[in-house]
Amino acid sequence: xxxxxxxxxxxLDDAVVVIVGSGAGGGTxxxxxxxxxxxxxxxxAGALHTRDDFLADEWASFSQLAWLDKRTxxxxxxxxxxxxxxxxxxxxxxGGTTVHWAGASLRIQPHEFRALSHYGKLDGANLLDWPLDPxxxxxxxxxxxxxxxxxxxxxxxxxxxxxxxxxxxxxxxxLGYTCNTGxxxxxxxxxDGRAPCQQRGxxxxxxxxxxxxxxxxxxxxxAIATGHMELRPQSHVATIEHDDQGRVTGxxxxxxxxxxQRQKARLVxxxxxxxxxxxxxxxxASAQFPDGLANSSGQVGRNYMRHMxxxxxxxxxxxxxxxxxxxxxxxxxxxxxxDPSRGFAGGYEMETLSLGLPFMAAFLDPGAWGKDFTxxxxxxAHMAGMWLxxxxxxxxxxxxxxNHDVKDAYGLPVANVHYDDHDNDLAMREHAYxxxxxxxxxxxxxxxxxxxxYPSTHNLGSCRMSARPEDGVCNAHGQSxxxxxxxxxxxxQFTTSAAExxxxxxxxxxxxxxxxxxxxxxxxAV
Amino acid sequence: MLSRPLTRRVFLxxxxxxxxxxxxxxxxxxxxxxxxxxxxxxLDTLSTREGSVLLEMTRQMFPHPDLEDAVYAFVxxxxxxxxxxxxxxxxxxxxxxxxxxxxSGDWLALDAADQFQRIESLEGxxxxxxxxxTAVVSLYNNPLAFAHFGYQGAEGxxxxxxxxxxDLQWLPxxxxxxxxxxxxxxxxx
Numbered sequence: 001x002x003x004x005x006x007x008x009x010x011x012l013d014d015a016v017v018v019i020v021g022s023g024a025g026g027g028t029x030x031x032x033x034x035x036x037x038x039x040x041x042x043x044x045a046g047a048l049h050t051r052d053d054f055l056a057d058e059w060a061s062f063s064q065l066a067w068l069d070k071r072t073x074x075x076x077x078x079x080x081x082x083x084x085x086x087x088x089x090x091x092x093x094x095g096g097t098t099v100h101w102a103g104a105s106l107r108i109q110p111h112e113f114r115a116l117s118h119y120g121k122l123d124g125a126n127l128l129d130w131p132l133d134p135x136x137x138x139x140x141x142x143x144x145x146x147x148x149x150x151x152x153x154x155x156x157x158x159x160x161x162x163x164x165x166x167x168x169x170x171x172x173x174x175l176g177y178t179c180n181t182g183x184x185x186x187x188x189x190x191x192d193g194r195a196p197c198q199q200r201g202x203x204x205x206x207x208x209x210x211x212x213x214x215x216x217x218x219x220x221x222x223a224i225a226t227g228h229m230e231l232r233p234q235s236h237v238a239t240i241e242h243d244d245q246g247r248v249t250g251x252x253x254x255x256x257x258x259x260x261q262r263q264k265a266r267l268v269x270x271x272x273x274x275x276x277x278x279x280x281x282x283x284x285a286s287a288q289f290p291d292g293l294a295n296s297s298g299q300v301g302r303n304y305m306r307h308m309x310x311x312x313x314x315x316x317x318x319x320x321x322x323x324x325x326x327x328x329x330x331x332x333x334x335x336x337x338x339d340p341s342r343g344f345a346g347g348y349e350m351e352t353l354s355l356g357l358p359f360m361a362a363f364l365d366p367g368a369w370g371k372d373f374t375x376x377x378x379x380x381a382h383m384a385g386m387w388l389x390x391x392x393x394x395x396x397x398x399x400x401x402x403n404h405d406v407k408d409a410y411g412l413p414v415a416n417v418h419y420d421d422h423d424n425d426l427a428m429r430e431h432a433y434x435x436x437x438x439x440x441x442x443x444x445x446x447x448x449x450x451x452x453x454y455p456s457t458h459n460l461g462s463c464r465m466s467a468r469p470e471d472g473v474c475n476a477h478g479q480s481x482x483x484x485x486x487x488x489x490x491x492x493q494f495t496t497s498a499a500e501x502x503x504x505x506x507x508x509x510x511x512x513x514x515x516x517x518x519x520x521x522x523x524x525a526v
Numbered sequence: 527m528l529s530r531p532l533t534r535r536v537f538l539x540x541x542x543x544x545x546x547x548x549x550x551x552x553x554x555x556x557x558x559x560x561x562x563x564x565x566x567x568x569l570d571t572l573s574t575r576e577g578s579v580l581l582e583m584t585r586q587m588f589p590h591p592d593l594e595d596a597v598y599a600f601v602x603x604x605x606x607x608x609x610x611x612x613x614x615x616x617x618x619x620x621x622x623x624x625x626x627x628x629x630s631g632d633w634l635a636l637d638a639a640d641q642f643q644r645i646e647s648l649e650g651x652x653x654x655x656x657x658x659x660t661a662v663v664s665l666y667n668n669p670l671a672f673a674h675f676g677y678q679g680a681e682g683x684x685x686x687x688x689x690x691x692x693d694l695q696w697l698p699x700x701x702x703x704x705x706x707x708x709x710x711x712x713x714x715x
Contacts, residue, residue, distance in 0.1 A: 198685025201691075316696075325692070361663070377675065
């Protein structure tokens with residue numbers, strides 16, 4: 001029986017809360033609203049793939065799950081050259097990118113919420129403090145960690161480390177770093193009706209055992225069970241509509257048959273990931289809002305962040321078989337603090353990462369061929385790897401815009417992703433490459449490879465929250481400054497990227513937002 | 527198809543050419559998977575010579591000394607599929623023609639160093655890019671390549687929890703609790 005078989009159905013003219021997207025933000029918000037008895041329709045562009053459908057095959061899984069609708073790129077970041085039509089590696093499927101994520105669940109550090117005050121002004125960066133008190137967010141983090149079953153919180157023990165972790169741990173501790181198997185939303189024991197991790201090594205391809213938290217088999221079925229949520233897969237929202245008072249009234253979407261539908265809404269929350277969310281607001285431009293919805297500040301689509309990323313892979317005399325077990329199996333957090341003596345603001349995490357043979361070939365050095373490349377591939381079984389992820393600078397010019405020259409299957413302009421690395425990002429990447437390399441050198445690495453950024457899985461900030469309406473798109477609850485019944489419910493809200501993997505914070509913000517929306521609806525304030 | 531003994535059926539089925547070969551490393555991991563040392567890869571669109579040129583080009587662009595031709599043949603197979611599109615076939619035909627014309631009519635007859643030089647001079651052309659982009663996927667995305675390079679692919683589907691995920695012996699085991707616990711093995715709080 002499919003997830004959606006026995007769900008409550010709402011009519012197109014029922015004034016429901018419409019949520020666009022079913023990932024970390026949308027899926028969690030849907031559950032939290034439905035629990036309060038608020039009627040919700042979730043429109044998800046992707047199809048429903050269940051755990052049984054997931055594939056232990058990187059390319060086949062990529063075809064099954066990835067968001068492959070066309071996008072374009074510009075700017076000086078290397079992805080624009082390597083993958084000009086694939087700036088992001090995110091999911092188009094029920095559950096969104098929670099199907100693909102690796103599970104790292106780290107809280108944003110208090111000082112990172114005050115990036116502008118703490119780092120000071122940086123040329124060419126559009127830094128801003130979050131309009132949020134970290135202490136006020138703490139209980140929501142607690143709630144998120146508990147529901148997601150994050151290891152090393154709430155008495156949940158750490159996951160056993162795989163070979164890739166063993167290598168990282170040894171090198172890191174030799175350098176005086178601390179390293180453990182991380183705070184992961186992956187069950188180390190049976191919990192919440194889900195199995196413990198079987199160390200399959202296919203976290204990115206969807207977790208077949210359900211050990212890794214995903215809205216697909218937690219928040220969404222629970223929301224459906226309340227009788228207050230309807231999930232409509234393969235429903236691509238084209239525009240959000242509004243009335244003369246400038247309040248949103250519904251959404252126009254294309255259903256599984258490609259037919260145009262209009263769902264009436266009392267409130268709309270957009271959680272389509274940081275490329276689609278601003279694209280939808282921009283594509284919803286009207287006579288009253290010629291620059292797109294919620295865009296009086298001109299900030300919709302701007303300050304797009306993708307994290308400073310990069311990877312280090314190293315080869316050893318002895319085998320590693322890094323692909324066995326959890327993809328993100330160990331974390332070093334010693335460089336995540338703020339230490340301007342390193343020559344940059346913000347910090348970064350070092351997290352083990354592995355790719356299967358097919359994706360190693362694709363991502364080791366995109367565009368490469370010849371002996372150096374094959375020499376690295378020859379050592380695949382003896383390779384260990386880590387991902388570097390740190391805070392990148394928000395820039396007004398790093399932005400999502402509509403590319404009117406390129407249209408999607410529905411005739412809508414696609415998103416263009418423009419990104420130039422800030423000097424701070426470059427300095428941090430260089431530092432991270434050096435420290436990551438040092439970790440492997442300390443274990444006797446033979447060859448060390450600096451691998452460029454993959455298409456972005458952490459897409460952030462394109463509709464950021466701000467205290468003042470002129471600085472951003474939404475307030476501390478994700479409510480748009482311009483339109484009271486229009487909310488942003490995904491990582492687009494992030495004022496700054498912070499260094500940490502964003503999902504935990506997206507979930508915490510969604511829980512908090514649901515509380516706020518519930519109160520506002522009750523008080524008839526929106 | 528691959529690793530199946532040559533049969534008459536193979537030749538009858540294909541309207542294009544075919545690549546045939548014998549496994550070079552009788553004791554290698556690929557030979558263990560193969561029921562026979564002879565292999566054949568029928569081609570639907572490309573001729574045998576086109577297939578042979580593409581295989582040799584791929585080998586030189588992605589040189590793995592001990593990797594069987596049978597694995598490189600997967601790249602040719604995917605190029606053959608792509609060549610069902612006449613524009614792609616024309617691209618491939620034109621690319622091979624330019625290699626040949628730059629080699630007194632037969633690029634395959636050149637020695638390896640000269641062959642490589644001609645390939646290098648094509649870098650950046652759509653033909654070269656088609657080959658490179660196809661090869662970097664096809665060459666490393668098949669069970670024979672997995673066996674050769676030591677990647678277990680879909681074997682992981684059942685999980686390595688009790689089957690080698692932390693079997694590394696050449697470093698000391700990290701201490702707990704930095705390392706975590708197997709299910710059911712954590713000390714009770």
